[in-house]
Amino acid sequence: MVGCGSGGAGGSSEGKDGRLPVVATTSQVADFTRVVGGDRVTVTQIVRPGVDPHDYEPAPADLAAIGDAKVLVQNGVGLESWLEDTIDASGFDGVRVNASDGVRIRAGQGDEEKAGDPHIWHNPLNVKIMVADIERGLAQAEPSAAARFHANRVAYDAQLDALDADIRRQIATIPVANRKLVTNHDAFGYYVERYGLTFVGSIIPSFDTSAELSGSNIRKLVERIRQTGTKAVFSESSLPRRTAQTIADEAGVRVEAGEDSLYGDSLGPAGSDGDTYLHMEEHNTRTIVTALR
Structure with missing residues (x-):
């Protein structure tokens, strides 16, 4: 080669x-x-x-x-x-x-x-x-x-x-008490920091989606969601929805998972809502605002 x-x-x-x-x-x-x-x-x-x-x-x-x-x-x-x-x-x-x-x-x-x-x-x-x-x-x-x-x-x-x-304008429509984010893995720290959200936790306690998941971490996250009054759990379009769904069900909150959920580590395929960077961030913001507002 x-x-x-x-x-x-x-x-x-x-x-x-x-x-x-x-x-x-x-x-x-x-x-x-x-x-x-x-x-x-x-x-x-x-x-x-x-x-x-x-x-x-x-x-x-x-x-x-x-x-x-x-x-x-x-x-x-x-x-x-x-x-x-x-x-x-x-x-x-x-x-x-x-x-x-x-x-x-x-x-x-x-x-x-x-x-x-x-x-x-x-x-x-x-x-x-x-x-x-x-x-x-x-x-x-x-x-x-x-x-x-x-x-x-x-x-x-x-x-x-x-x-x-536009992202700042949309985030401003979320009640301040609802601006709390739980994601599949810790991929949105720069977004959270820029737009004044509170990061409650991630399903996978790492930036790396290959990191191992533990039952203890899941239980702790469910408890934090309940304690903080977080409104939704967000998975990513490229990741399985099962664990996010389970955590949301246990915590009694909304789940955003599957093909129409957040684009985290990757853009989406051609023709999707995340097929360019601009489209990806517009889609992520709409998804977050709709779920939390």
Whole structure:
């Protein structure tokens, strides 16, 4: 697979179709890269919609795509724990973009989360930093298109500002006493922090959906839901609804689970309410506000 790598500073930055070949690890950074790059880039996305990026296992095709790329965009903050070995095996030697550069990172939990909370995209203001990182990386790889990348990023910044204002407006319609959130795993800390919600707890006591669940943790969470008067339990569209349903039933509250619940670690498939970042955050906010208001 090392032989598949064709990147390098000495060659043309264009791929076979005349566009800059870019690999993006997660569905979120792939979406941002397509927006900023526009028609000057071809983006290969490694982790597909609905797939948990925490424990993804790269396929041979992923190594080949990374080896051929001129730019590699990652989320960072330890989300892609599998990435370093994949890069080493691919022979990649292009421009590497860590989209978390410049973002204020929330503290992590224990040894598994030494780098901090990786779910930085759930605050649109963080996304403005992420797309600026991506713009710089694309411009470094293809300076002749720098002005176009910049214009695309500035236009997207305006959409992110509008999204942020709309989320704040909607959250303000929830009675203050009801602004309490219980989620499937601890993926919404940046959202909670930005919009003044109270995080009561998560079904899986970790940022990582692969963390183990215990009966003791479930019992404690049910008790906290009852004590705090929390109105709903939110699962994620990419995760099974059974445990969330059980906890909600025991606590006597509403459950939001299944395909129409929150998008946490991944965007949704094409045509869904979460098929782009903007759609995802709009959908999540509608779901949260409807359940808590």
